[in-house]
Structures are given as C-alpha cells and as structure tokens.
Amino acid sequence: MKKIMLVDDEILIRESIRERVNWEKEGFHYCGDAADGELALPLIEQHMPDILITDIKMPFMDGLELCSVVRERFPHIKVIILSGHDDFHYAQTALRLGAADYCLKPFSAADLLQLLRTVSDTIDREENEKKRDTYTAEKLFADLCGGLISTAAAIKVADQLKLQLMTSYYAVAILTLSSTDPTKPELDPARCTEAGRWIHEQLCEQIDYFMYKRSRTETVLIIKCQQSEEPSLQLQARVNDLQLLLHAQFQCELTLSVGGVQERLQGIHISYLEAEADHLERRMLRQNKDALLHTSAGGFDENVLLDRNELLDFLKLGCSRDAPDFVRAFTSRLDNVNWDSLYAYYLMHDLTVEMIAAAKQYFQRNHPTDDVLPALQQQIKHIKSHDDCQHYLLSLLDQLWTWRQAGTDKYSELIHAAKLYIRQHYEDDQLSLFDISKQMAVSSSHLSKIFSQETGQTMTDYLTLIRINKAKELLKLTRHKTFEIAFQVGYKDPHYFSNLFKKVTGLTPTEYRKHSFEQQTEQVGKGKKQR
Incomplete structure (x- = not known):
C-alpha cells in the first residue's frame, strides 16, 4: 500500500479527506496530517509517505516552500498540490518545482482517488524502470522533457538505443484521451490502450516523432521537424x-x-513546459465546465444558451466600435441567470478562460496568463447584475485586443525588414533562415514563427516566390539560357530550378519562355492590324 500524508491549514478539509475515504479498501494507508509545512516536516521524516497532498496557501511554511524542501530532501515522494481558482498560478509554479500533479478545489473523494491512483501508477512505473539495467527509450524521452539529461548524455544514450535523435527542430505535444460515454466517464485500460495504439498508427504515417506514456490517458510526443x-x-x-x-x-x-519549436535538444524541456502550461489551461477549462454543468439546474447544456464560437470569432475579428452592440446581444441570452449563484461565477470564469486561451492562440501564443487570470477572477466575483456582466465582457475584450494590437505593432517592422533583406539578397544561393534572422537580431525559430503567423506563408515560400518571379522576368526579357537564369536567381542546380519553376507556374522555363514569346507576337500582330 502507498502511504498518504495530508497538509492543509483548514481542519475541516483535513477531517473531510481523512474520514470520507476508506483508505485501506482503496489500497492506501493514511499515515497522518498536519496544519502547515513546518509541522509536517518531522512527520514526513518519521513516516516517509509515498504521496504527499498539500495545500498551497498556509501559514508559517506554505505549499511551495514545502514542495521545494521535499523535492530536495526526499525526491522519491510524489507531491500533489491542492489549488483553488484564485491560486492556480501557484499550482503552475509548484509543477515546475517538481510536483506530480494538482487537484482543483472544490473536489470530490472520487476525484482525489482517481488522481492518487494515477500518481501511484507513476510510482510503480518508475520503480520498475529503476530495476532495469539499461536506459530505456521512454526514460530518455521523459528526461529530455524534464530537463534531466545533458545533450552529450542524451546523444550517447540515443546511440546505444539506435535512435535517430538529432534533427533540425523539435517540438513537444501532449495528447490526452477522455471518455465521451456518459455511462463510462473513466476510460478503462483496455479501451485506452487500443485507442492509443490506433492513434499512433494514424499519426506516425505523416509526422515524425518519439513518444512516451506519461499516464494511462496522456501521451507525450517529441516531434522532429526539418x-x-x-x-x-x-x-x-x-x-x-x-x-x-x-x-x-x-x-x-x-x-x-x-x-513552441526549438532548435536544440535542451530546448525540448522548454517546449514541454509550454505544452504543459497549455495542457493545464485546457484541463482547468474542462474542470470548470464540469463544475458549470454540476451547479446548473436540470443538467443545463451551455451550448444551447451561448454560442461560444460567436464570441471567439468576435474576439478575433471584432473592434471596439461594435463591441457594445455585440455584448448587449450576446448577454441578452443571460437574462435569467442568478448573478449571486455559484453557477454564474463558473459561467463567467469558463468564458474568461476560453477567451484567454483563444487570444493566446490568435495573437500572442507565449503571452503569460498566470498574472492575468487571478485579477480577472477577482473581477468576476463582483459581477452582481446583468449590467456588471456586460461591463466585464467589454473590459475583457479591450484588454485582450491590446495583445492583438501589440502583436501587430511589434512585428510589422520586423516582417518588413525581413522581406526587404530577402528581396535584396535572393540571388545568394547560400541565403538561409539563419542568415536572415542574424541580420534581424532574433532567433531563427522566432522569426520563422512570426513570419508565418503574420503573412500566412513560410519564409521559404516567400523566397521561392521572389526568385521565381525574377526568373519569369529574365525569361521574358533576355535570351539567357535556363542554367544561367537559375544561377542568377540563387539556384546552383538547373534541374532543381526547372522542377521548382514548373511546380510553381505549371510550365517548364522553356515552355514559359515560348508561351510569353507567342503572347508578345500576338499582341504585336494585333497592334499592326489596328494601325
């Protein structure tokens, strides 16, 4: 049995958790609890629990300090954070400090037991891995994501395992399976394994990646990009x-x-943290929706009442001038909401989290939200009327639109400079993304991502278009041979240039020149007839 210890300064929560769970029956041993981190440390040394459950906000020694001490002195102990909406950003910090997971308040005994089983499975899996003599591929991938292995060591292990680890770029993705069967809300192991295998078969045909199972329902992909x-x-x-x-x-x-995309092996850890932050936001949104459904009368389906896509589309494309009319029409569907109810809080919190996530995706992917959401949560608590709701949504739209404006203002000059540099140096056959980003004084991955987001095309596509247009001009106006034109527009290989030219224009260079000559001849003939 795994030993469980609880740390929370609220005695009612400690007693509730202690008494509401049949620990022995569920396969756990409840070995004690404490009111704060300072009182908990001697008990932890005495009982050596396998899993420590701790609240974040406590007097004397809070959950973050306790988590840091436990990870340093007792690294084998798994820490689960108890977090409320108001301190969700603290939970993110705790996860970075090494906490195994978090549980969002309020929670049921079933929610806690499910989380404990997941962490228990993780402990068992790690113990089994320790018993093996060799470094497994899954452990390598997990250590890369966790930032626990150096580049030299990772390359050495990959060579031993005969894995082609090195590539130009890396990105990390987290795939999470959840049940859509209302009669079976939890995925059973057999169905989860079968679905995971099927997903892998479908994805591996088009995407190059390594993968490892982080839990029964979560798979981490390390994507290799050229x-x-x-x-x-x-x-x-x-x-x-x-x-x-x-x-x-x-x-x-x-x-x-x-x-995000990273250029180095050590960047896998950064991409993993970004994916985890995105994962936590989505999980929080899903839990908030579950709470919304639970608190609403009669199993309310929020999609009947509110068109979320309508709101998100307005966030993406709307403007301040049209905002009052839009918000007035959108909130007219909320006339019957009791603004003093818990349901109203969950409803507005749900909309807020979804709008922030959309704004990050549309405008500024890496914009930090942990300093935004707590302040908005406080504002939501003060919504007591229909007018308050309208005022809040208008304020939120204005705040998120500043991200959109900042992104537009910030990157327009950078994109213009990059395009100008490409137009001035397109004939250089060695011109690369690295050269351009060096001139712009930004990283190549950042420049590439911004260029694609702002222009809707990759830098490679833009460079190709500039070169092909120049080649078309030379084919029309000069008698230079194809290989000479290829060299003049930045291609050493005439055969590659011809294939690329046909791919873009639908004609070979020779066909294009002939077609252009025939058009010019036809125009001259028409001119003579008119005279």
Whole structure:
C-alpha cells in the first residue's frame, strides 16, 4: 500500500479527506496530517509517505516552500498540490518545482482517488524502470522533457538505443484521451490502450516523432521537424480528422496541447513546459465546465444558451466600435441567470478562460496568463447584475485586443525588414533562415514563427516566390539560357530550378519562355492590324 500524508491549514478539509475515504479498501494507508509545512516536516521524516497532498496557501511554511524542501530532501515522494481558482498560478509554479500533479478545489473523494491512483501508477512505473539495467527509450524521452539529461548524455544514450535523435527542430505535444460515454466517464485500460495504439498508427504515417506514456490517458510526443514552421497546425488538423472516428470506434475524444519549436535538444524541456502550461489551461477549462454543468439546474447544456464560437470569432475579428452592440446581444441570452449563484461565477470564469486561451492562440501564443487570470477572477466575483456582466465582457475584450494590437505593432517592422533583406539578397544561393534572422537580431525559430503567423506563408515560400518571379522576368526579357537564369536567381542546380519553376507556374522555363514569346507576337500582330 502507498502511504498518504495530508497538509492543509483548514481542519475541516483535513477531517473531510481523512474520514470520507476508506483508505485501506482503496489500497492506501493514511499515515497522518498536519496544519502547515513546518509541522509536517518531522512527520514526513518519521513516516516517509509515498504521496504527499498539500495545500498551497498556509501559514508559517506554505505549499511551495514545502514542495521545494521535499523535492530536495526526499525526491522519491510524489507531491500533489491542492489549488483553488484564485491560486492556480501557484499550482503552475509548484509543477515546475517538481510536483506530480494538482487537484482543483472544490473536489470530490472520487476525484482525489482517481488522481492518487494515477500518481501511484507513476510510482510503480518508475520503480520498475529503476530495476532495469539499461536506459530505456521512454526514460530518455521523459528526461529530455524534464530537463534531466545533458545533450552529450542524451546523444550517447540515443546511440546505444539506435535512435535517430538529432534533427533540425523539435517540438513537444501532449495528447490526452477522455471518455465521451456518459455511462463510462473513466476510460478503462483496455479501451485506452487500443485507442492509443490506433492513434499512433494514424499519426506516425505523416509526422515524425518519439513518444512516451506519461499516464494511462496522456501521451507525450517529441516531434522532429526539418523546417522551423510550427507543427501545431499540421498536428491539430490531423487530430481533428481523427476525432469522428475516435468517437465512433472508441467513444473517446483527443485533446492536443503543443509547445513552441526549438532548435536544440535542451530546448525540448522548454517546449514541454509550454505544452504543459497549455495542457493545464485546457484541463482547468474542462474542470470548470464540469463544475458549470454540476451547479446548473436540470443538467443545463451551455451550448444551447451561448454560442461560444460567436464570441471567439468576435474576439478575433471584432473592434471596439461594435463591441457594445455585440455584448448587449450576446448577454441578452443571460437574462435569467442568478448573478449571486455559484453557477454564474463558473459561467463567467469558463468564458474568461476560453477567451484567454483563444487570444493566446490568435495573437500572442507565449503571452503569460498566470498574472492575468487571478485579477480577472477577482473581477468576476463582483459581477452582481446583468449590467456588471456586460461591463466585464467589454473590459475583457479591450484588454485582450491590446495583445492583438501589440502583436501587430511589434512585428510589422520586423516582417518588413525581413522581406526587404530577402528581396535584396535572393540571388545568394547560400541565403538561409539563419542568415536572415542574424541580420534581424532574433532567433531563427522566432522569426520563422512570426513570419508565418503574420503573412500566412513560410519564409521559404516567400523566397521561392521572389526568385521565381525574377526568373519569369529574365525569361521574358533576355535570351539567357535556363542554367544561367537559375544561377542568377540563387539556384546552383538547373534541374532543381526547372522542377521548382514548373511546380510553381505549371510550365517548364522553356515552355514559359515560348508561351510569353507567342503572347508578345500576338499582341504585336494585333497592334499592326489596328494601325
């Protein structure tokens, strides 16, 4: 049995958790509790629990300090954080300090037991890995994501395991399976394994990646990219394609969280942290929706009342001038809401989290939200009327639109400079993303991502278009041979240039020149007839 210890300064919570769970029956041993971290430390040394459950906000020694001490002195102990909406950003900090997971208040005994079983499975899996003599591929991938292995050591282990680890770019994604069967809200192991295997078979045909299971329902992908274009769109499109089949065959759905593209092996850890932050936001949103459904009368379906896509589309494309009319029409569907109810809080909190997530995706992917959400949560608590709701949504839209404006203002000059540099140096056959980003004084991955987001095309596509347009001009106005034109526009290989030219224009260079000559001759003939 795994030993469990609880630390929380609220005696009612300690007693509730202690008494409401039949620990022995569930396969755990409850070995004690304490009111704060300072009182808990001697008990931890005495009992050596396998899993420590701790609240974040406590007097004397809070949960973050306790988590840090435990991770340093007793690294084998898994820490679960108890977090409320108001201190969710503290939970994110705790996860970075090494906490195994978090549980969002309020929670049921079933929620806590499910989390304890997941962490218990993790402990068992890690113990089994320690018994093995060799470094497994899954452990290598997990250590890369956790930032626990150096580049030299990772390359050495990959060579031993005969893994082709090195590539140009990396990104991390987290795939999470959840049940859509209301009669079976938890995925059973057999269905989860079967669905996971099927997903892997579908994805591996189009995407190059390594993977490891983080839990029974969560899989981490380390995506290998040859180009710096962010793989999230390709992966999201493929996941969207699989959703209907997943629902029909396995009665489950797939949630995707993706980190940014990185150039180095050590950057895998950064991308993993970004994917984890995205994953936590999505999980929080899902838990908030569950709470929303639970607190509403009669099993209320929020999609009947509110069109979330309408709100998100206005966030993306709307403007301040039209905002009052839009918000007035949107909130007219909330006339019957009791603004003093818990349901009203969950409803507005749900909309807020969803709008922040959309704004990050549309405007500034890496904008920190842990300093934004707590302040908004305080504002939500003061919504006591329909007018307050309208005022809050207008204020939120204005705040998120500042991200959009900042992104537009910030990157327009950078994109203009990059395009100008490409137009001035397109004939250089050695011109690369690295050269351009060096001139712009930014990282190549950042420049590539911003260029794609702002222009809707990759830098490679833009460079190709500039070169092909110049080649078309030379084919029309000069008698230079094809290989000479190829060299003049930045291509050493005439055969590659010809194939690329046909791919873009639909004609070979020779066909294009002939067609252009015939058009010019025809125009001259028409001119003579008119005279």
